[in-house]
Amino acid sequence: MSLQEYYEESYRREQNRGAADLLREATAGAKGLYNFAIESKERFLPDVDWKGLRVLETGAGRGGVGLLLARLGARVTLVDFSPTALAQASEVYASEGLEVETVEGDVVHPDLTLPHRFEIIIDSHLLHCLTEDPDRASYYRLISDHLTASGIFVAESMVHRKSLSIPDGFMLDQRSVLWQLLGSWTPVRRILDSLALEEELNSSGFNIVYFYYYGQLGFVPHRSFLDLPTEILPAAVRLVVKNR
Numbered sequence: 001m002s003l004q005e006y007y008e009e010s011y012r013r014e015q016n017r018g019a020a021d022l023l024r025e026a027t028a029g030a031k032g033l034y035n036f037a038i039e040s041k042e043r044f045l046p047d048v049d050w051k052g053l054r055v056l057e058t059g060a061g062r063g064g065v066g067l068l069l070a071r072l073g074a075r076v077t078l079v080d081f082s083p084t085a086l087a088q089a090s091e092v093y094a095s096e097g098l099e100v101e102t103v104e105g106d107v108v109h110p111d112l113t114l115p116h117r118f119e120i121i122i123d124s125h126l127l128h129c130l131t132e133d134p135d136r137a138s139y140y141r142l143i144s145d146h147l148t149a150s151g152i153f154v155a156e157s158m159v160h161r162k163s164l165s166i167p168d169g170f171m172l173d174q175r176s177v178l179w180q181l182l183g184s185w186t187p188v189r190r191i192l193d194s195l196a197l198e199e200e201l202n203s204s205g206f207n208i209v210y211f212y213y214y215g216q217l218g219f220v221p222h223r224s225f226l227d228l229p230t231e232i233l234p235a236a237v238r239l240v241v242k243n244r
Ligand SMILES: C[S@@+](CC[C@H](N)C(=O)[O-])C[C@H]1O[C@@H](n2cnc3c(N)ncnc32)[C@H](O)[C@@H]1O
Pocket: 007, 008, 029, 058, 059, 060, 061, 062, 063, 064, 079, 080, 081, 082, 085, 105, 106, 107, 108, 124, 125, 126, 129
């Protein structure tokens, strides 16, 4: 099973949950990155207002961060390769009377183009789902091509820490790719060292204006990691980059 099929199936399993339930879930996990997006806008785009600001959320799922920003007046576009996730997002936004534009597409496909440039592009946990180098390079090009001149890319991503525990049914290879047994072994996450991630962003032509390692945050890549203590889970980085 591919990662795309895996996501599509997991969103489909939740098809029958009502909009209120989906809304609660979409926003609950989004608050931390939402607050970081607010701080980043105040710092790097202090002169623009949220009202009418164009925001893109990549690998949006149900678009939780975008929804919180839409409440402030931002014009939000979501891109994801799961049509079911986007349909659920549309339902959730409509339940609050908010507009949202959705684009079904694979962010690593070199031909993907989006209908605007954006002042803010938000990546809530997508980057670490892109396991292959050429795919990550394509994604960075998509970001770079769709930022306005002053635009910022704001992301939260999983990174490596010295001692990681890997449960049965998963393996971590030398390229920091986490594989999961989904029928056959499937690459599901790229858990780079934070220094390697910084280097990758630099060599992709971005100007890193904020990069912070959050050792106290433990990322749970899958429910099989749920019982593990933070010290042996992947850590998190929050980052902001601009085009050079
Ligand atoms: C870990 S989930 C994060 C969902 C949501 N942003 C959040 O923070 O809850 C990754 C999301 O990215 C989407 N995704 C993964 N790879 C993608 C790709 N290559 N192109 C578009 N969407 C992708 C999945 O469908 C899924 O919705």
